[in-house]
Amino acid sequence: MRAISIGMNVADIDTPALCLDIEVVEANIKRMAYYFRDSPVRLRPHSKKHKSPTLGHMQLEAGAIGITCAKLGEAEVMVAAGIKDVLIANQIVGPGKIARLVNLAAHSEVMVAVDDAANVANLNAAAEAKGIRLRTLIEVDIGMQRCGASPGQPVLHLAREILASPGLRFEGLMGYEGHAIFTEDIDERRTKTEESLKLLTDSAELLRQEDIPVGIVSGGGTGTYFITGAYPGITELQVGSYISMDSQYRQLPGVDFDNGLTVLVTVISTRDDDHAITDAGMKALTHDFGLPVVIDPPGWQLTDLAEEHGFLKRIDGPRLRPGDKVTIVPNHGCTTINLHDHYHVIRRGILEAVWPIAGRGKTY
Numbered sequence: 001m002r003a004i005s006i007g008m009n010v011a012d013i014d015t016p017a018l019c020l021d022i023e024v025v026e027a028n029i030k031r032m033a034y035y036f037r038d039s040p041v042r043l044r045p046h047s048k049k050h051k052s053p054t055l056g057h058m059q060l061e062a063g064a065i066g067i068t069c070a071k072l073g074e075a076e077v078m079v080a081a082g083i084k085d086v087l088i089a090n091q092i093v094g095p096g097k098i099a100r101l102v103n104l105a106a107h108s109e110v111m112v113a114v115d116d117a118a119n120v121a122n123l124n125a126a127a128e129a130k131g132i133r134l135r136t137l138i139e140v141d142i143g144m145q146r147c148g149a150s151p152g153q154p155v156l157h158l159a160r161e162i163l164a165s166p167g168l169r170f171e172g173l174m175g176y177e178g179h180a181i182f183t184e185d186i187d188e189r190r191t192k193t194e195e196s197l198k199l200l201t202d203s204a205e206l207l208r209q210e211d212i213p214v215g216i217v218s219g220g221g222t223g224t225y226f227i228t229g230a231y232p233g234i235t236e237l238q239v240g241s242y243i244s245m246d247s248q249y250r251q252l253p254g255v256d257f258d259n260g261l262t263v264l265v266t267v268i269s270t271r272d273d274d275h276a277i278t279d280a281g282m283k284a285l286t287h288d289f290g291l292p293v294v295i296d297p298p299g300w301q302l303t304d305l306a307e308e309h310g311f312l313k314r315i316d317g318p319r320l321r322p323g324d325k326v327t328i329v330p331n332h333g334c335t336t337i338n339l340h341d342h343y344h345v346i347r348r349g350i351l352e353a354v355w356p357i358a359g360r361g362k363t364y
């Protein structure tokens with residue numbers, strides 16, 4: 001058990017510790033909500049980043065209409081914590097998972113993405129047996145080449161399958177322009193995003209021409225919120241990372257949210273004045289998108305992560321000694337948060353709360 005007491009100074013927290021600057025998070029939630037205050041576009045923030053019902057409730061209080069999840073297990077966590085309107089922006093396949101999904105839908109407003117006629121038939125059979133109508137969105141592949149039906153006729157065909165399924169309710173379409181989101185140049189990002197979104201909104205129009213009502217047209221991410229959120233025909237955004245950011249997103253031009261996520265680590269050994277080893281390796285920090293960034297003390301750089309060790313190199317910072325604390329910004333918040341049990345919630349340098357990361361590890 002960690003020795004921890006609410007009200008302690010952040011510098012005294014046992015490490016490695018995932019820390020959340022709650023003032024930054026509150027400001028980011030407010031800023032995104034304010035940006036869309038006069039817009040018809042609604043927010044359904046993706047919880048793949050924070051994995052916390054507590055933070056999900058904060059987003060709902062700020063006006064979000066629901067929460068998005070990547071996984072069924074994450075959706076179960078959100079619903080159990082009282083968040084009813086949840087989009088699983090992924091396909092749920094296989095009898096065991098489909099059974100869990102229809103049981104979840106019996107006491108929530110969960111929606112699921114579909115892109116395959118056989119999956120639609122399986123969902124329908126399970127929903128009918130349960131006596132519910134399961135809400136479905138067709139995922140459209142708008143260029144990312146991940147999941148999704150091809151735009152146009154294949155979407156129309158699938159919509160007809162859903163409409164002919166008494167256990168299912170057709171809610172609309174979703175697409176994700178993930179291939180465009182990290183494009184550095186904003187004009188280029190806008191062009192790629194708009195080309196992708198056209199495939200989505202044209203598919204919605206095709207359905208409407210066939211008298212199929214399309215309520216939801218959902219897309220977007222933190223790197224494109226100002227593009228996708230202004231695109232005609234988009235009704236909802238699935239933005240996720242804006243809530244706490246990370247160093248990769250912080251560097252992306254046009255994304256003006258602050259970083260509120262850090263990992264506090266401790267120096268456990270120093271080879272010489274220019275090298276220090278910390279207690280946080282890749283079981284506490286991820287490097288799938290590149291190495292995390294040292295922000296305190298300045299003048300030090302993380303050069304490698306072993307399993308349980310972080311390698312620091314001095315550029316021009318002060319000398320470090322065993323026991324010194326170092327603050328690091330994760331490069332990829334989503335995968336880093338998933339390694340930790342708790343957020344250490346910090347306000348102005350003081351530990352205000354410890355929140356479980358209830359969706360952590362719910363990859364199933």
Ligand SMILES: Cc1ncc(COP(=O)(O)O)c(C=O)c1O
Pocket residue numbers: 046048049089176178181219220221222223238239240241242
């Ligand atoms: C389906 C889907 N929607 C939205 C997002 C947006 O997330 P972010 O705001 O972190 O870019 C993601 C991120 O992976 C996603 O997979």
